[in-house]
Amino acid sequence: MSRLTIQDVVDHLIKPVGQLEQTVDRLLVGDPDAKVTGIAVAFMPTQRVIEQMIEIGANLLISHEGLAYSHHFQPEILEQDPVFQTKRSLLEEAGIAVFRFHDYIHRYQPDAITAELVRTLEWQPYVLEHQQAASIVKLPAPSSLGDLAAHVKKKLGIPYMRAVGDLEMPCERIGILVGYRGGGSVAIPLYEREELDVIIAGEGPEWETPEYVRDAVHQGKRKALLVIGHAESEEPGMAACAEQLKTVYPSVPVRFLRDEPIFQVLL
Known part of the structure; x- marks a missing residue:
């Protein structure tokens, strides 16, 4: 061209x-x-x-x-x-x-942002279903919530995330919800419908899904939530978009650009 x-x-x-x-x-x-x-x-x-x-x-x-x-x-x-x-x-x-x-x-079919996050986490072989707003993953063996969080941090190269639930709780069935899909109207029904142990979400209102999980844990139910950040959940998909464009337009310089994490964690 x-x-x-x-x-x-x-x-x-x-x-x-x-x-x-x-x-x-x-x-x-x-x-x-x-x-x-x-x-x-x-x-x-x-x-x-x-x-x-x-x-x-x-x-x-x-x-x-x-x-x-x-x-x-x-x-x-x-x-x-x-x-x-x-x-x-x-x-x-x-x-x-x-x-x-x-x-x-x-x-895109499947959602290219969610699919690339799953691929980055190396969970492609364990996908049960790519739904419109979520991907459902079943690990080959249970992992504690704490170990699961460490895996996600390592694969995404992120310094922190937030968790609701018992860090020793075994997790096997996982819902992946990128971006702002961690809100209650999308996330909460998935727990029961898909028998999920944990949802990994970009973000959502703090008074919705996090509070639901807090009540569930207090009632003795096995549920957990990992909140990784909006950008952190969707950047892998945009990076993959850049790689795809490089193959389509080999004579045009294509770069994926990222900024620093938006929040500082003050302890």
Whole structure:
């Protein structure tokens, strides 16, 4: 391909699903007809990620989450906000296009974000089912909650996570819920329906699933929850997206860019 445009890459990304009528995915900033000089893939379009893009000369950012600190793109709310305006001005001055790639990648069969997290944890052989919002895994032998947490931390290279439940409890059936799917409406019914010992989730409201598990443990029921972080649960899938794009466009520089963990843990 002599001249690869922004729109060409967007079309490639949405092709496995087809055009969605309702989606948050769209070109948030940039000219769809501009020639691609380099592609960066990231979980979040942070200021640091954008600065890295400028350093490497990339002009297309494929970001899982949005620019305006909200699931729905509503830049008018931040019209006078200096933080948002500084970031947006930097994008415009550098000629960087940003494509939000959230709904489509979650609609791949199976969900490419969840499937890659499972693969990174080396649990592919143990998948019972890839559901729309979760993957169900059955380990070949029970593992204590504490050992399970250590395994997840090691495979993802993350410094911390949060747990609800007895760290000595044996876990065998696991639900994997990426991103914000750890909320009660999605997570809580899975425990009984899939006979889960533990759910590993990105995040969710703290007064929902964590409180349900706390009550369950107090009642003597075997249930646990590991909360690994939103970005931590979805970055592997976006990194895999970058690797796939390298094979599709071998003549175009493609990089996966990540920022530092957002939280500091103060003990």
